[in-house]
Amino acid sequence: MLINSPDTVVSDALRGMAAAHPELDVDVERQVVVRRDARAGGRVGLVSGGGSGHEPLHAGFVGPGMLSAACAGAVFTSPVPDQMLHAAGAVDAGQGVLFVVKNYTGDVLNFQMAAELAEEDGLRVERVLVDDDVAVTDSLYTAGRRGTGGTLFVEKIAGAAAEEGAPLERVAALARRVNASSRSFGVALSACSTPAKGGPTFDLPDGELELGVGIHGEPGRERRAMMTSREIAEVAVAAVLDDLAETGPPAGPVLLLVNGMGATPLLELYGFHAEVAAALAARGVEVARALVGNYVTSLDMAGCSVTVCRADEELLRLWDAPVRTAALRWGC
Amino acid sequence: MRDAEFFRHWLEAAAAAVEREADRLTELDSPIGDADHGANLLRGFTAVRTALAGADPADAPGALLQLAGRTLISTVGGASGPLYGTLLRRTGKELGEASEVSDEELRAALDAGVDAVARLGGAAPGDKTMLDALVPGVAALGTSYRAAGDAAEGGALATVPILARKGRASYLGERSVGHQDPGATSAALLLGALADTAEGTA
Numbered sequence: 001m002l003i004n005s006p007d008t009v010v011s012d013a014l015r016g017m018a019a020a021h022p023e024l025d026v027d028v029e030r031q032v033v034v035r036r037d038a039r040a041g042g043r044v045g046l047v048s049g050g051g052s053g054h055e056p057l058h059a060g061f062v063g064p065g066m067l068s069a070a071c072a073g074a075v076f077t078s079p080v081p082d083q084m085l086h087a088a089g090a091v092d093a094g095q096g097v098l099f100v101v102k103n104y105t106g107d108v109l110n111f112q113m114a115a116e117l118a119e120e121d122g123l124r125v126e127r128v129l130v131d132d133d134v135a136v137t138d139s140l141y142t143a144g145r146r147g148t149g150g151t152l153f154v155e156k157i158a159g160a161a162a163e164e165g166a167p168l169e170r171v172a173a174l175a176r177r178v179n180a181s182s183r184s185f186g187v188a189l190s191a192c193s194t195p196a197k198g199g200p201t202f203d204l205p206d207g208e209l210e211l212g213v214g215i216h217g218e219p220g221r222e223r224r225a226m227m228t229s230r231e232i233a234e235v236a237v238a239a240v241l242d243d244l245a246e247t248g249p250p251a252g253p254v255l256l257l258v259n260g261m262g263a264t265p266l267l268e269l270y271g272f273h274a275e276v277a278a279a280l281a282a283r284g285v286e287v288a289r290a291l292v293g294n295y296v297t298s299l300d301m302a303g304c305s306v307t308v309c310r311a312d313e314e315l316l317r318l319w320d321a322p323v324r325t326a327a328l329r330w331g332c
Numbered sequence: 333m334r335d336a337e338f339f340r341h342w343l344e345a346a347a348a349a350v351e352r353e354a355d356r357l358t359e360l361d362s363p364i365g366d367a368d369h370g371a372n373l374l375r376g377f378t379a380v381r382t383a384l385a386g387a388d389p390a391d392a393p394g395a396l397l398q399l400a401g402r403t404l405i406s407t408v409g410g411a412s413g414p415l416y417g418t419l420l421r422r423t424g425k426e427l428g429e430a431s432e433v434s435d436e437e438l439r440a441a442l443d444a445g446v447d448a449v450a451r452l453g454g455a456a457p458g459d460k461t462m463l464d465a466l467v468p469g470v471a472a473l474g475t476s477y478r479a480a481g482d483a484a485e486g487g488a489l490a491t492v493p494i495l496a497r498k499g500r501a502s503y504l505g506e507r508s509v510g511h512q513d514p515g516a517t518s519a520a521l522l523l524g525a526l527a528d529t530a531e532g533t534a
Contacts, residue, residue: 076366077410105499106410113414142502197367216366218503
């Protein structure tokens, strides 16, 4: 791996981010990235965060039109409440703060503690839990559906609403609506490896793939012999749409994220996107906007995920609103 | 009666046990988690040692446990930070400001601490979590500190055949069976360190 040491891998990355993005306020010691003008606009603050190793999530999405701040935990380990409190204090302009939390036990517990402490400090805090991963089927007996690719849709759309000056309750309600309208399904072609372990975190033999994988290499539904891009797209699209159908007919335009897990090149991702788009079209689903690239990654894992968000005019308008972050940038 | 010195010893012994067993905890976390339980707890307990060294010498047992709990929450991250932090903070709050506590008071305080962990994590014994070591361990405190350490160790071993229902291991479903839970294992270290401290062998 291209690192100095496992102990400094996160702070080294943040130092590099600070050097590349002078428009961001990067606190390397606290491991918190804040939009410089976060408090200037009198807006609702949007704070997210999670374990490192999923870049550009979350720090790559800090900036006008998206997150106000992001907290970076150790690799695959949630940040701590101190970081979240610091971030909330740094971005609160009196309008309150929304915590965007992926449904992993560590993230949930730490953000919960941070929210309680922030409220004791007199801050208004709302939390939205992202749990879009359809691969977790028996959620009664697990920690529940994981939060994965849908996080990007939640952060972008809630961020656009906050940028427009929407009040906290409305930003939170939009974030929850986006989450409720989003479904994801991931596929691993190789295991990820963490710097601390220095090797693969799970055993996935060559020539096999894991369907329904999470973003920490947690396994999903089943392991199979390698499939073609077209076959994988069929499985992923069917899984996502079947689940989405439970909340209503799949008609109407959708936002689509075809996401790489970090070690799959764009050549393959675009090819996969062609298959996903075809599979959606064959089911009569109109893709209004598509995003293809590495956005919610799993260190050096090869693989991909598909996220679909059922959209309406309002969500489309907020999706199209200007955004200026390290990893997502348009309209300005 | 147990004074502040006893609690310092216990926390030091726990830190030493985590240091000694960090690699094993990470190894246990590899097949069913993400291979960082040992590294995360080591980071937290190293910080606890530093915090204890800087603590007010007049601090009572309850204050020391709360300091350790706060330190774990601030440094560990993941699920282990809030859960272990809550265990020690709640136990410390129960002990109040007394400069010495009886074994019976410590047992009642730990009971409350374990309850707080169960509520925070929404878990129960049998879910393949730290509670599988903490619940039988604290229950056996009525017999002796050594019995508590042994019962916790037994509880950790008994997680091997369990299907995980909480935390990241739950996503493995059937594939979580056959692996010892790293959280239950570290919880057994904590109660083992308590037994060693009570016996004066830590």
